[in-house]
Amino acid sequence: MFVSTLMVNHKGNCHSMPMLYKLIAEEMGEEAWLAVAPSHFYIKLHNEANGWYNTELTSGQFPTDAWIMASGYVHTDAVKNGIYMDSLSEKESVAVCMIDLAQGYQHKYPKNYDPEFVLKCCDKALKSFPEYINALLLKAETMLSIYQKASNKRQEDFKRIEKIYAYIHEMGYRKMPEKMYMQWLMSLKGAKGNNCNDKRG
Numbered sequence: 001m002f003v004s005t006l007m008v009n010h011k012g013n014c015h016s017m018p019m020l021y022k023l024i025a026e027e028m029g030e031e032a033w034l035a036v037a038p039s040h041f042y043i044k045l046h047n048e049a050n051g052w053y054n055t056e057l058t059s060g061q062f063p064t065d066a067w068i069m070a071s072g073y074v075h076t077d078a079v080k081n082g083i084y085m086d087s088l089s090e091k092e093s094v095a096v097c098m099i100d101l102a103q104g105y106q107h108k109y110p111k112n113y114d115p116e117f118v119l120k121c122c123d124k125a126l127k128s129f130p131e132y133i134n135a136l137l138l139k140a141e142t143m144l145s146i147y148q149k150a151s152n153k154r155q156e157d158f159k160r161i162e163k164i165y166a167y168i169h170e171m172g173y174r175k176m177p178e179k180m181y182m183q184w185l186m187s188l189k190g191a192k193g194n195n196c197n198d199k200r201g
């Protein structure tokens with residue numbers, strides 16, 4: 001999922017490829033915006049002739065918003081509340097990187113990572129991007145893990161976790177079933193070269 005890995009291996013996924021595209025576009029003086037869909041990232045572009053349009057880096061297509069909503073398990077409330085399909089600001093894009101850092105850290109040290117560091121990354125990201133679903137999910141999951149391991153389980157801690165999960169649901173997030181996710185990946189033309197295996201949010 002990291003751009004650094006993509007640069008070395010020349011293989012990426014629906015996370016690293018949009019990130020690299022955005023970096024290259026901006027180095028060339030052009031504008032490109034990251035956008036989030038369930039378990040997926042893509043690029044939004046704008047020009048005077050066409051207005052806003054989407055660019056799918058894993059397949060080289062230009063899917064419409066309607067196609068992304070219909071095929072990508074996107075609840076209308078999630079779009080209305082800014083969880084999915086909006087163009088991310090620079091601060092919001094940096095918030096995405098903060099969660100990448102936290103998840104990369106968890107992946108590298110699965111048995112002895114510091115959950116407080118992960119929570120700090122989540123809180124920092126949520127200051128700039130309060131609707132970032134991956135940050136909300138990671139925060140809730142990390143808090144739940146701390147609660148489950150605690151010898152002294154406090155009711156107020158559990159209520160805080162419940163509140164975050166309730167907010168996530170209220171905002172329109174729905175977990176895409178694994179089977180549907182795999183079918184959606186195959187629906188992206190060019191699935192042969194499609195390495196979109198980011199299972200988050």
